[in-house]
Amino acid sequence: MTTLSEENYLKAIYHIGKQGNIAVSTNSIAEKMRTKASSATDMIKKLAEKKLVDYKRYQGVTLTEKGRLIAAIVVRKHRLWEVFLVEKLNFSWDEVHDVAEQLEHIKSEKLTNELDALLGFPTEDPHGDPIPDKEGYIKETEKILLSQINIGEQCICVGVKDSSTEYLKYLDKNKVALGTSLAVISKEPFDNSMRIAIESEQLVISNVVANNLFVKRD
Amino acid sequence: MTTLSEENYLKAIYHIGKQGNIAVSTNSIAEKMRTKASSATDMIKKLAEKKLVDYKRYQGVTLTEKGRLIAAIVVRKHRLWEVFLVEKLNFSWDEVHDVAEQLEHIKSEKLTNELDALLGFPTEDPHGDPIPDKEGYIKETEKILLSQINIGEQCICVGVKDSSTEYLKYLDKNKVALGTSLAVISKEPFDNSMRIAIESEQLVISNVVANNLFVKRD
DNA sequence: TATTATTTTTAGATTAGTCTAAATTTTATT
DNA sequence: AATAAAATTTAGACTAATCTAAAAATAATA
Numbered sequence: 001m002t003t004l005s006e007e008n009y010l011k012a013i014y015h016i017g018k019q020g021n022i023a024v025s026t027n028s029i030a031e032k033m034r035t036k037a038s039s040a041t042d043m044i045k046k047l048a049e050k051k052l053v054d055y056k057r058y059q060g061v062t063l064t065e066k067g068r069l070i071a072a073i074v075v076r077k078h079r080l081w082e083v084f085l086v087e088k089l090n091f092s093w094d095e096v097h098d099v100a101e102q103l104e105h106i107k108s109e110k111l112t113n114e115l116d117a118l119l120g121f122p123t124e125d126p127h128g129d130p131i132p133d134k135e136g137y138i139k140e141t142e143k144i145l146l147s148q149i150n151i152g153e154q155c156i157c158v159g160v161k162d163s164s165t166e167y168l169k170y171l172d173k174n175k176v177a178l179g180t181s182l183a184v185i186s187k188e189p190f191d192n193s194m195r196i197a198i199e200s201e202q203l204v205i206s207n208v209v210a211n212n213l214f215v216k217r218d
Numbered sequence: 219m220t221t222l223s224e225e226n227y228l229k230a231i232y233h234i235g236k237q238g239n240i241a242v243s244t245n246s247i248a249e250k251m252r253t254k255a256s257s258a259t260d261m262i263k264k265l266a267e268k269k270l271v272d273y274k275r276y277q278g279v280t281l282t283e284k285g286r287l288i289a290a291i292v293v294r295k296h297r298l299w300e301v302f303l304v305e306k307l308n309f310s311w312d313e314v315h316d317v318a319e320q321l322e323h324i325k326s327e328k329l330t331n332e333l334d335a336l337l338g339f340p341t342e343d344p345h346g347d348p349i350p351d352k353e354g355y356i357k358e359t360e361k362i363l364l365s366q367i368n369i370g371e372q373c374i375c376v377g378v379k380d381s382s383t384e385y386l387k388y389l390d391k392n393k394v395a396l397g398t399s400l401a402v403i404s405k406e407p408f409d410n411s412m413r414i415a416i417e418s419e420q421l422v423i424s425n426v427v428a429n430n431l432f433v434k435r436d
Numbered sequence: 437t438a439t440t441a442t443t444t445t446t447a448g449a450t451t452a453g454t455c456t457a458a459a460t461t462t463t464a465t466t
Numbered sequence: 467a468a469t470a471a472a473a474t475t476t477a478g479a480c481t482a483a484t485c486t487a488a489a490a491a492t493a494a495t496a
Contacts, residue, residue, distance in 0.1 A: 025473080025474090026473075026474055026475085027472095027473060027474080037473075037474060037475085038474085038475070038476080040474095041474065041475055041476085042475095057474080057475070058473080058474055058475080
C-alpha cells in the first residue's frame with residue numbers, strides 16, 4: 001500500500017518526467033513538491049526500497065513499471081474527479097484542482113471505474129488533459145501552442161498548459177473555453193503579442209497567453 | 219484546520235455520546251478507535267487544547283459546540299457519500315462503508331453542498347441513518363426494533379442498527395431492504411426467535427436479527 | 437473503611453515525514 | 467586539470483500519532 005505522501009511524490013516524478021520515462025533530478029522533485037532537497041532524498045530512498053523508482057545516488061530517478069502505474073492511476077483519478085466536479089457538481093474549471101488533489105487519493109477500484117462509467121468514459125479532463133486508462137495508458141492527441149499558429153490560420157482550443165486559477169479566469173473573462181474557434185489576425189514582432197478573433201469578437205493577447213493555450217489546426 | 223485523525227476521534231466521541239451530549243470515557247474512545255487508552259488520552263489533550271472537547275482528567279470528555287459541529291459535518295459527508303455510491307455508482311449497501319470512511323474527510327463546502335443537491339437533499343443514508351443538515355442538526359424519526367413488534371402487527375423496515383457487511387448480506391439474501399413490509403406471525407418464548415412474513419414469503423429469524431432491524435409500525 | 441480491581445494518565449520509545457546545517461559528489465569554469 | 471559552483475546526500479533534530487510499561491486516580495468489594 002502506498003501512503004498519500006508516496007503517491008504525491010510518484011505523481012510529481014511522473015509529471016516532471018513526461019509520464020515517467022525520463023530521469024528526474026532530486027531538486028526538480030523537491031521544487032514540485034515544495035519541500036527541501038533533503039526531504040526529497042529521504043522519500044526517494046523509501047520509494048527505491050519499495051521498487052517504485054530506480055535510483056543511483058546523485059543520478060536522479062526514473063519510475064519503475066510498478067511506480068509508473070501507481071502514478072498514472074492517481075492522475076487518472078484526479079482527472080476523472082475533475083470531470084465529475086464540472087459535469088455533475090457545477091464547478092468551473094478553475095475551481096476543481098484543490099478538491100481533485102484530495103479525491104485522487106481515495107482507494108477503491110470500483111469507485112474509480114463506476115465513476116468513469118457515470119461520466120461516459122471521458123478521454124480528457126476540463127483543461128483538455130488526457131485521462132489515463134485502467135492500465136495507465138494515455139492516447140496523446142496532437143496539439144500545438146497558439147503561439148505557433150500562423151497569421152490567417154484557424155484553430156480550435158483543445159487545452160491549457162498553465163491551469164492556474166488566474167489564467168483560467170482570464171480565459172473565462174475573454175470567452176475562451178475548450179472547443180472555442182480562434183483565428184490569428186496579426187502578430188506584433190516586437191513583443192510577440194497577437195490579435196486574434198474569438199467567434200466574432202477581436203482580442204489582443206500577450207505572448208504569455210499565446211504560449212499557454214493548446215490548439216489544433218482547423 | 220482539523221487533521222484526519224482528529225476528525226476520526228471527534229466522530230467516535232459524537233457516536234458514543236449520542237450526538238455528543240453525553241460524557242464519554244477514554245476507554246470507550248480507545249475501543250471505538252481500535253487504539254490504546256494512552257493514545258486516546260494524548261488525542262483528548264490535543265482536542266481539549268483546540269477547544270473541541272471539554273475535558274477534566276479522569277472524568278471523560280464531552281464535545282464543545284465547535285467539536286460537535288465538526289463531527290456532525292463529517293457524519294453528514296459520510297452519509298451523503300453513501301447515498302451517492304448507492305444511487306449513482308451502483309454500490310450495494312454493504313459495500314459503501316469503507317469508501318465513505320475515506321470520502322468523509324474531503325474538505326470542500328461547495329463539494330458537500332453540491333453533492334447534497336445532486337442527490338435531491340436526502341434525509342437518510344442507505345442504512346436508514348439520518349443525514350445531519352449544514353448546521354449539523356438531525357431530525358430523528360421514531361423507530362423501534364423489530365423485536366419490540368407484537369404478534370399480528372405490521373411494520374416497515376426503516377433502518378439497521380448493525381450495519382456490518384455480514385448482516386447486510388443476510389438481509390439482502392432474505393429480501394429485506396429499506397421500505398420492505400414485514401408482519402410478525404409468531405414468537406418463540408424459548409429463544410425469542412420469531413416467524414415473520416416478508417411480502418408473501420415467510421421466514422424464521424433469530425433474536426439477534428430482530429434486535430438489529432429498525433422498523434416503524436404500519 | 438480498607439483493600440483490590442479497574443480505569444486513566446504519565447513517561448519514555450518508535451515511525452513517517454519534514455527540517456537545517458554540514459559534508460560529499462558532480463558539473464561548470466577558469 | 468584545478469578550482470569554484472551547484473546539486474545531492476548525510477547527520478541530527480522536530481512533530482504528530484502511536485505504542486508499552488509503570489504510576490496514579492477512581493470505582494468496586496470485602
